[in-house]
Amino acid sequence: MSEQTKTETAAPKPTSFHDTAEELIFERSRAGRVGYRFPALDVAETKLESLLPGTLLRDDIEGETEVSEVDVIRHFTRLSKLNMSIDSGLYPLGSCTMKHNPRINEAMARREGFAYSHPLQPEHQVQGSLELIWLLEQTMKEIFGLPRVTLQPVAGAHGELTGILMVRKALAKQGNPRKVILIPDSAHGTNPASAAFAGYTTKELKSNSHGTLDLDLLEREVTEDVAALMLTVPNTLGVFEGQITKIADILHRKGAFLYCDGANLNSFVGIARPGDMGVDVIHSNLHKTFSTPHGGGGPGAGPVGVAESLVPFLPAPTIERRDDGTFYQDFNRPDSIGRMRAWNGNFGVLVRALTYMRSMGGEGMRRMAEIAVLNANYIRARLKDAYHLPYDDPSLHEVVFDDKTQLANDVHTLDIAKRLMDFGFHPPTIYFPLIVPGALMIEPTESEPKEELDAFCDAMLAIAREAKESPELVKSAPHTTPVRRLDEARAARQPILKWTPSR
Amino acid sequence: MRYIPNAGIDVREMLETIGVDSVERLFDSLPKDVKLDRFLDVPGPWSEIEVRRALATMGFRNVRTDDKPSFLGGGVYLHHQPACVDQMLLRGEWLTAYTPYQPEVSQGTLQAIFEYQTHQCLLTGLDVANASLYDGSTAFVEGVLLAQRVAPKKNKVLIATSIHPMYRETLATYVQNLGLEIVEIGMGADGRVDLAAMKAACDEGTFGVAIQSPNFFGVLEDYDAVAAIADAVKARKIAVVAEASSLGIVSPPGRHGFDIAVGEGQAWGIPMSFGGPYVGFMVVRDDLKRHMPGRLVGETVDVDGRKAYVLTLATREQHIRRAKATSNICTNQALIALAANMYLSLLGRKGLREVASQCLQKAAYLKSRLAATGKVEFPLSGPIYNEFTVRTKRPARELLKALAGEGILGGVALDTWYPDRPNDYIAAVTEMNGAADMDRYAAAIAKAL
Numbered sequence: 022m023s024e025q026t027k028t029e030t031a032a033p034k035p036t037s038f039h040d041t042a043e044e045l046i047f048e049r050s051r052a053g054r055v056g057y058r059f060p061a062l063d064v065a066e067t068k069l070e071s072l073l074p075g076t077l078l079r080d081d082i083e084g085e086t087e088v089s090e091v092d093v094i095r096h097f098t099r100l101s102k103l104n105m106s107i108d109s110g111l112y113p114l115g116s117c118t119m120k121h122n123p124r125i126n127e128a129m130a131r132r133e134g135f136a137y138s139h140p141l142q143p144e145h146q147v148q149g150s151l152e153l154i155w156l157l158e159q160t161m162k163e164i165f166g167l168p169r170v171t172l173q174p175v176a177g178a179h180g181e182l183t184g185i186l187m188v189r190k191a192l193a194k195q196g197n198p199r200k201v202i203l204i205p206d207s208a209h210g211t212n213p214a215s216a217a218f219a220g221y222t223t224k225e226l227k228s229n230s231h232g233t234l235d236l237d238l239l240e241r242e243v244t245e246d247v248a249a250l251m252l253t254v255p256n257t258l259g260v261f262e263g264q265i266t267k268i269a270d271i272l273h274r275k276g277a278f279l280y281c282d283g284a285n286l287n288s289f290v291g292i293a294r295p296g297d298m299g300v301d302v303i304h305s306n307l308h309k310t311f312s313t314p315h316g317g318g319g320p321g322a323g324p325v326g327v328a329e330s331l332v333p334f335l336p337a338p339t340i341e342r343r344d345d346g347t348f349y350q351d352f353n354r355p356d357s358i359g360r361m362r363a364w365n366g367n368f369g370v371l372v373r374a375l376t377y378m379r380s381m382g383g384e385g386m387r388r389m390a391e392i393a394v395l396n397a398n399y400i401r402a403r404l405k406d407a408y409h410l411p412y413d414d415p416s417l418h419e420v421v422f423d424d425k426t427q428l429a430n431d432v433h434t435l436d437i438a439k440r441l442m443d444f445g446f447h448p449p450t451i452y453f454p455l456i457v458p459g460a461l462m463i464e465p466t467e468s469e470p471k472e473e474l475d476a477f478c479d480a481m482l483a484i485a486r487e488a489k490e491s492p493e494l495v496k497s498a499p500h501t502t503p504v505r506r507l508d509e510a511r512a513a514r515q516p517i518l519k520w521t522p523s524r
Numbered sequence: 525m526r527y528i529p530n531a532g533i534d535v536r537e538m539l540e541t542i543g544v545d546s547v548e549r550l551f552d553s554l555p556k557d558v559k560l561d562r563f564l565d566v567p568g569p570w571s572e573i574e575v576r577r578a579l580a581t582m583g584f585r586n587v588r589t590d591d592k593p594s595f596l597g598g599g600v601y602l603h604h605q606p607a608c609v610d611q612m613l614l615r616g617e618w619l620t621a622y623t624p625y626q627p628e629v630s631q632g633t634l635q636a637i638f639e640y641q642t643h644q645c646l647l648t649g650l651d652v653a654n655a656s657l658y659d660g661s662t663a664f665v666e667g668v669l670l671a672q673r674v675a676p677k678k679n680k681v682l683i684a685t686s687i688h689p690m691y692r693e694t695l696a697t698y699v700q701n702l703g704l705e706i707v708e709i710g711m712g713a714d715g716r717v718d719l720a721a722m723k724a725a726c727d728e729g730t731f732g733v734a735i736q737s738p739n740f741f742g743v744l745e746d747y748d749a750v751a752a753i754a755d756a757v758k759a760r761k762i763a764v765v766a767e768a769s770s771l772g773i774v775s776p777p778g779r780h781g782f783d784i785a786v787g788e789g790q791a792w793g794i795p796m797s798f799g800g801p802y803v804g805f806m807v808v809r810d811d812l813k814r815h816m817p818g819r820l821v822g823e824t825v826d827v828d829g830r831k832a833y834v835l836t837l838a839t840r841e842q843h844i845r846r847a848k849a850t851s852n853i854c855t856n857q858a859l860i861a862l863a864a865n866m867y868l869s870l871l872g873r874k875g876l877r878e879v880a881s882q883c884l885q886k887a888a889y890l891k892s893r894l895a896a897t898g899k900v901e902f903p904l905s906g907p908i909y910n911e912f913t914v915r916t917k918r919p920a921r922e923l924l925k926a927l928a929g930e931g932i933l934g935g936v937a938l939d940t941w942y943p944d945r946p947n948d949y950i951a952a953v954t955e956m957n958g959a960a961d962m963d964r965y966a967a968a969i970a971k972a973l
């Protein structure tokens with residue numbers, strides 16, 4: 022039961038704001054409280070028994086909350102304060118492109134015309150929504166340098182699966198879907214998972230000493246069994262595959278496709294276009310490059326651009342414009358892989374992305390890539406004497422260090438990451454890419470002013486000093502966060518995955 | 525550039541530290557022959573004033589559903605979202621954080637997911653919920669794949685044709701290369717799944733049986749009867765819930781022995797927004813938890829013994845298991861799950877019942893008003909929640925067009941997916957519809973037919 026009667030209360034102690042552990046909303050519940058009001062039922066009430074068979078009528082939802090609006094606002098405000106976020110400072114999660122989320126995007130997505138647009142309204146009632154999707158496709162086509170883009174996929178991984186399913190269907194149509202997808206060992210985990218769900222086996226390609234693809238190895242591995250190579254550009258070290266046009270040639274000669282994981286598109290948007298490099302299919306994460314908010318883990322959007330050879334296989338429906346300027350959904354696509362999801366993708370995310378693209382324009386998009394790369398290289402320059410660079414090739418929007426130097430004092434990447442929190446920064450991505458043991462993958466994005474980058478670098482340098490002079494301080498960090506290091510093994514060994522009334 | 529702080533002197537100082545003389549030099553690693561010598565040919569850069577003007581114009585080209593009587597459903601419903609939900613979502617601490625990989629600085633998001641998981645379990649009567657999936661259609665797919673994963677020697681799944689057509693289309697896309705056999709089971713005159721056909725198709729090779737309740741035609745299925753058929757061959761029972769507010773008054777699948785509940789959480793006050801972003805949910809029996817797709821948050825303690833929350837059982841996931849992961853999902857719908865958590869918390873024990881009760885009662889009222897016109901029939905006799913199938917003497921599309929002319933969005937024609945039903949459409953009712961709207965609807969029907 023959610024009702025709790027506290028007969029004894031411990032004497033309150035002074036707390037700092039970080040000590041404000043917030044109970045669960047279920048534990049705040051008090052019998053009789055309400056957080057809503059509906060209009061009175063204005064129709065004659067029918068007896069429940071005559072509407073629902075007894076076996077289908079549920080009784081009380083035992084354990085559900087009884088709280089007021091005040092309780093809810095206090096609860097979620099207090100909880101929110103336990104999060105770090107971009108709004109509060111640099112959030113350098115590598116490969117996640119944690120850039121500023123402009124609020125005009127939010128305002129546009131909430132306009133009534135969009136927010137109250139039902140996906141099953143007849144076409145003529147939703148011309149604005151269809152136009153928006155069509156316009157976004159035109160813009161993405163120019164960004165990718167490819168002839169068509171589907172906006173149905175709702176996340177990067179969803180886009181990957183969409184892309185690989187198209188590859189498979191195209192090959193099957195030629196008579197042989199083939200068996201293998203090649204994936205470099207530096208790739209995101211979603212790549213092999215997506216390939217597997219498209220019915221392929223995956224083969225890992227070992228990176229060369231520069232962390233990039235070994236072309237001789239690729240030549241050997243691209244057989245008639247290979248459907249595609251999934252290549253992250255620039256790769257997860259932030260290093261651009263300078264030989265990309267040759268890579269595309271090798272694949273194309275054997276009838277295989279080049280899939281580009283566009284997670285890192287922010288580093289070269291407006292500088293160069295995947296389509297011009299020989300890429301056949303690419304997804305982009307709108308929540309990365311095009312500023313739609315990450316929201317604690319979504320929603321996102323993962324549009325996929327394709328070369329002519331894959332256009333017939335795009336998910337249906339596509340959005341088309343008639344000569345008279347009206348828009349429609351084209352379901353008549355006989356070679357389509359089908360539908361990747363109900364409705365038209367994460368439309369609200371698409372509204373935000375188009376808003377951002379218009380705010381930036383071609384000039385702004387180039388500028389964002391330039392400053393993102395400048396910011397990352399500035400961090401690299403300031404930290405390269407204190408942290409070891411496992412690959413010293415020129416990098417673009419992110420830089421990957423490791424903990425080799427600090428290991429001398431038994432200070433690991435995890436410790437460095439946790440200590441950063443004490444300086445007020447969210448840690449970088451750690452232990453990824455897998456080809457760098459103890460990786461610290463730092464992506465600042467173009468959103469950071471120089472003084473924020475300096476504060477971050479100063480903190481990293483301070484930690485490097487601490488690692489030498491007082492390693493225990495680093496190894497026991499964080500010291501100032503709402504909670505300290507967690508017993509993660511216990512969480513997995515005896516999983517408690519929900520609140521239960523009896524506990 | 526208002527979103528890019530560094531300019532002028534900052535850039536010069538930074539270049540000096542890096543040791544290059546221009547920003548262009550930082551891109552020397554890109555092959556020269558693929559570099560653009562122009563800006564991308566896209567509109568902008570625009571001011572907020574220009575952006576607002578352009579987007580507003582597009583928005584006005586849509587017919588809004590909230591300022592007129594609307595009875596559109598078919599998997600997306602207009603329910604009221606309390607104002608405080610959206611206000612809270614706009615807090616940067618929620619909006620601009622990411623996946624809580626670092627629990628010490630993400631306890632807000634982690635605890636919120638733990639609460640969301642708890643709501644899902646309470647509502648469905650099942651044991652373990654994940655942090656969210658993309659939407660109802662992909663949650664349905666993941667539910668089917670989960671059922672197969674735990675019965676690797678079986679490959680047949682029975683799918684009711686009364687499951688949302690787009691959910692079934694999505695399943696067909698996902699499994700086209702996975703070798704699963706999908707057997708579609710039709711429905712009887714009551715609008716419920718054809719139990720005899722299901723029983724005949726259900727054999728030792730069947731790993732799962734999937735139904736939707738209320739189904740796409742609005743009819744509530746008989747969970748117990750379906751469970752009995754599946755149990756005879758130890759097939760997993762999968763319930764799809766596309767109208768999640770029904771869980772406030774309809775007995776949940778977990779109470780009837782179902783193993784997997786999947787569905788769409790849009791009905792928990794999420795804006796319809798032309799199809800997304802919504803939130804897919806999955807709740808399963810305890811024995812399936814280590815085979816689930818998606819993120820899970822669990823409770824633990826920190827080094828000082830304080831209660832805390834953390835992502836857990838991650839060895840199922842793509843960043844660890846790669847090609848052998850239970851799903852390729854990474855980014856999900858966390859912010860919408862948060863909105864659902866807030867909505868469910870505000871309404872809670874009594875409010876969820878009340879909103880469901882209003883939907884049920886008002887749908888019954890509309891049905892009786894339409895019946896009273898003598899102009900329409902209800903071809904399916906099974907029990908309903910808030911949506912029902914109407915048969916008219918004219919093609920449904922024509923009738924709905926005539927109603928739209930009267931300013932009423934009367935429902936969704938079924939012939940798109942069921943060509944054998946040209947005169948049928950579905951109408952949905954929620955707490956947003958008042959008696960006056962429904963009386964107007966009945967009058968318009970009387971006039972149009």
